[in-house]
Amino acid sequence: METFLKGKKRKATSTPESTRDDDNESTDVKLAIMASLFPDFSQEALLDTLLAHDGSVEAASASLNDRRPEVAKKPRSSRVVGSQTSLKFFATGLPVSGDGVSPKKAKLLSKKGTTLHLYDPDDIAQHTPCSIIHNFLPPDEAKELLLEMLEESKSFEKITFKLFDNVVSSPHTSTFYVETEEELNKQRYEYFYNGARLTDVRKITPQLLRVKPRVQRCVNEEIQKRIKTQYPDGKKLKYQSPDEWSPNAAFVNCYSGGKENVGYHSDQLTYLGPRAVIGSLSLGVAREFRVRRILPRDVEDSSSEDPDAEGQIAIHLPHNSLLVMHAEMQEEWKHSIAPATAIDPHPIAGNRRINVTYRDYRPSLQPKFTPRCNCGIPAVLKVVQKKKENWGKYFWMCYGGYVPGKENCAFFQWAKFDDDGNPSWDKGRYKKSSGKLGVDPLLRRGQTVDKGTS
Numbered sequence: 232m233e234t235f236l237k238g239k240k241r242k243a244t245s246t247p248e249s250t251r252d253d254d255n256e257s258t259d260v261k262l263a264i265m266a267s268l269f270p271d272f273s274q275e276a277l278l279d280t281l282l283a284h285d286g287s288v289e290a291a292s293a294s295l296n297d298r299r300p301e302v303a304k305k306p307r308s309s310r311v312v313g314s315q316t317s318l319k320f321f322a323t324g325l326p327v328s329g330d331g332v333s334p335k336k337a338k339l340l341s342k343k344g345t346t347l348h349l350y351d352p353d354d355i356a357q358h359t360p361c362s363i364i365h366n367f368l369p370p371d372e373a374k375e376l377l378l379e380m381l382e383e384s385k386s387f388e389k390i391t392f393k394l395f396d397n398v399v400s401s402p403h404t405s406t407f408y409v410e411t412e413e414e415l416n417k418q419r420y421e422y423f424y425n426g427a428r429l430t431d432v433r434k435i436t437p438q439l440l441r442v443k444p445r446v447q448r449c450v451n452e453e454i455q456k457r458i459k460t461q462y463p464d465g466k467k468l469k470y471q472s473p474d475e476w477s478p479n480a481a482f483v484n485c486y487s488g489g490k491e492n493v494g495y496h497s498d499q500l501t502y503l504g505p506r507a508v509i510g511s512l513s514l515g516v517a518r519e520f521r522v523r524r525i526l527p528r529d530v531e532d533s534s535s536e537d538p539d540a541e542g543q544i545a546i547h548l549p550h551n552s553l554l555v556m557h558a559e560m561q562e563e564w565k566h567s568i569a570p571a572t573a574i575d576p577h578p579i580a581g582n583r584r585i586n587v588t589y590r591d592y593r594p595s596l597q598p599k600f601t602p603r604c605n606c607g608i609p610a611v612l613k614v615v616q617k618k619k620e621n622w623g624k625y626f627w628m629c630y631g632g633y634v635p636g637k638e639n640c641a642f643f644q645w646a647k648f649d650d651d652g653n654p655s656w657d658k659g660r661y662k663k664s665s666g667k668l669g670v671d672p673l674l675r676r677g678q679t680v681d682k683g684t685s
């Protein structure tokens with residue numbers, strides 16, 4: 232959702248965030264601009280060119296315009312079916328991370344410049360921040376949802392936004408669904424995404440609603456499984472909500488043909504809160520979902536600037552698969568849907584892929600409660616991802632610079648959450664002393680999984 236609903240503002244001023252903010256997104260955002268300007272080029276070719284021009288989008292664009300035929304001929308590494316014979320090549324015998332947050336049992340490291348292809352649900356759960364359930368819905372239910380979304384997607388649009396001085400558009404189409412009339416009005420008139428209101432918000436459809444309880448039940452089970460098997464001491468992560476995951480919105484993406492894609496990004500946490508979980512259902516053409524860890528670095532150390540420093544992991548998303556993006560995903564990893572040179576047409580969807588992301592919007596993070604910047608619009612919630620200094624700290628900042636014709640202001644404010652991810656203004660729940668009393672939030676959680684209808 233947010234590659235094209237997010238990005239890095241210009242770093243022109245001496246605003247607090249320009250000194251404190253992590254600087255990690257510039258390469259991704261530049262890549263996103265490049266991908267939008269040069270949809271025919273592979274991500275690899277675009278990255279090569281950017282690096283060769285010291286990160287200057289302008290110089291890289293000029294060079295690509297000159298060299299278009301030559302660079303476009305370079306083979307793309309992204310295929311629907313990745314070629315990899317063995318996982319041994321990636322085995323390191325070392326844990327991926329020593330931070331105690333990401334899967335502690337992971338023993339594979341995708342190496343710089345390589346793509347590790349994973350298909351098996353156990354491998355995916357162990358080596359990525361996701362879990363996957365194949366053949367998730369009864370086939371008829373999947374088909375009906377697909378048919379409904381294919382019809383809906385005829386009127387989906389590309390999201391247009393401003394980055395630097397360019398107005399660019401997302402390389403796929405999407406729209407947003409909520410459940411009630413009240414939510415619809417709030418989304419239309421109160422919520423902001425990258426400093427602008429969404430132009431297309433719709434009432435949830437019958438099939439999206441029908442599938443929801445099944446997604447809810449499964450995601451909650453997966454969360455519990457993950458906590459028990461992957462997190463330190465079998466406890467939920469700090470800032471992760473102890474409440475049942477209860478989706479109340481669905482963001483739906485449509486990728487028409489292999490060229491449509493979404494660049495590397497993390498989803499916006501503004502309305503989902505810290506350590507958000509997302510249930511992502513794939514229908515139609517199978518595509519490659521890529522993830523890569525964001526490596527924190529010292530301020531003075533530029534050696535890990537390369538966004539591909541640890542390589543990437545490709546998870547294959549066939550028709551009717553549910554991918555759960557777990558609580559560590561948005562803060563510590565980035566994800567993308569890679570362009571594909573060849574796709575296997577789906578008998579119903581043809582060359583199209585539909586992706587439904589069910590999301591749990593938190594009532595306490597409605598824009599009427601969150602800080603506003605000096606532009607008068609709700610600020611965006613972000614986390615320091617790359618700089619070791621302040622790593623993992625949340626902050627609010629202005630996103631005005633993403634609205635065509637508008638500059639962003641210097642607004643910056645550290646965000647305060649308790650250990651359960653409740654914002655400081657949520658007086659009923661926010662616990663100042665949380666974490667010090669040794670109360671295990673899981674004990675309060677109990678069996679919260681949906682008893683559901685299906």
Ligand SMILES: O=C(O)CCC(=O)C(=O)O
Nearest residue numbers: 232233484498568586588
């Ligand atoms: O299409 C997908 O599977 C991912 C979409 C996505 O990343 C998003 O909507 O934020």
Ligand SMILES: [Fe+2]
Nearest residue numbers: 232233497498
């Ligand atoms: Fe996303």
